[in-house]
Amino acid sequence: MSNKIVMAPEDVRRTLTRITHEIIERNKNLKHLMLVGMHTRGVPLARRMAANIEDFEGTKVPVGALDISFYRDDLASLDTQPIVHLTDIPASVDDRAIVLVDDVLYTGRSIRAAMDALIDLGRPKSIQLAVLIDRGHRELPIRADYVGKNMPSSRHEEIQVKLKETDGIDEVAIISIPPKEIIK
């Protein structure tokens, strides 16, 4: 097993700054914007982007937290149910431009579940997707509107995102697991 750090704390900060600028550029009317972070690490990322928007434009944008457990397509094949976190959407999603925020985009299945969850709450004007890392291997026709870093990876690798709020440090690492160890 080897561990390679690809983003240091400074890189994470700069990347989030750039993504925030892109979001502001794309969404002229910030009043209709809401950031929704996906549990677990999407939530702090969304909060930081909202803080950035307030810094840059002076506008407070509502931030929500979304748990997708109820909408997963693999519940029937799991041995035990995932722990559900609280979904907290502070404003109505109707007619709002929503930016979903997650740490890693991989197969796209979580994003599909998140879109279903959001649409169950109402009819957003649009849903956009912001991710810190896009590692490829999509299984559904989904792409991100805002990407921090494209990181083509092998399935034998794991992308590990750490954030100050959840893990004590901002850092992204690639961990390669030799195929033998994947079995168990």
Next chain:
Amino acid sequence: MMTTPSKDDPTLLVKTEKPLATSVWSHRHILGLEDFTLKEIELVLDTADTMKEVLSRPIKRVPTLRGKTIVTLFYEPSTRTRVSFELAAKNLSADVVNLSASSLSATKGESLVDTLDTLESLGADIVVMRHPHSGAPYIAAKYLKASIINAGDGWHAHPTQALLDLYTICAHRGNLKGLKVVIIGDIKHSRVARSNIWGLTTMGAEVTVCCPFTLLPIGLDKEQHHFPKVSIQPDIELALEGADVVMVLRLQLERQQGGLLPSLREYVKLYQLTDSRLKKAKAEALVMHPGPVNEGIEISPDVAHGPKSVIAEQVTNGVAVRMALLYLLSRGGE
């Protein structure tokens, strides 16, 4: 070495910094609270919180249990428990079949195990069961591959009621540690009291039971190894002193044929929870009742509908707690 799997990998659990359900939850059935750890109860209550959020939506439905079949099998009458389970299952998009004693082949002499076998052959994933005999769900759990939820068995246990009571108290007080909970009424015949005593003491509350000695279960007044320690105070005014929570039980009139009470009027006089008696409890005390309420017998109407009463809330929370249990039980795999 094991590493945390990537979150999007469809074969693996969500990556979280919290422990996964695997390490906390070990139940295939919900039979009684005596085999629940503090962590497991907390997991149920936390999950119920997320279900409460679903219940607050304009469309109270999530697709989580699509394709699962849940059967409610009631050998005793019930309104709130059965409806509560049915709504819980429907909110999670499961298919629900309701059976009650009058419509069952048991009236034609079919045994419990045969009935359950049939339900399983018909594809039931979870069977919610109420039975007049203590222990019946345990037999069912032994013979069935489906998960069993005990919705009340005889005098023994009613774990989902106790869990919703715990949830309701936590919603108001945040925590149960050190709270004084008084249970007043027919403890002997009450499965709600038994389950609550297990749950409350596991959560760190101090339980006092208050009833005439004839309605006290045999042996409760002695030190027990297999049952949690409770205080006994037959005088209602002394029992209520400084209480944080007052649970009133229904006087089970149908079980009072054995001469355990000299008269109903005496019971009302000595044990009814009235406004003046309630003043002995803490100012912010909660009044609870598992229902159905005999107003004017175990509780006076002004208390049952008064500002301290959370009886209606208990019913609402019941749906959220039962959704949480159905969710936690319905795992796939195998």
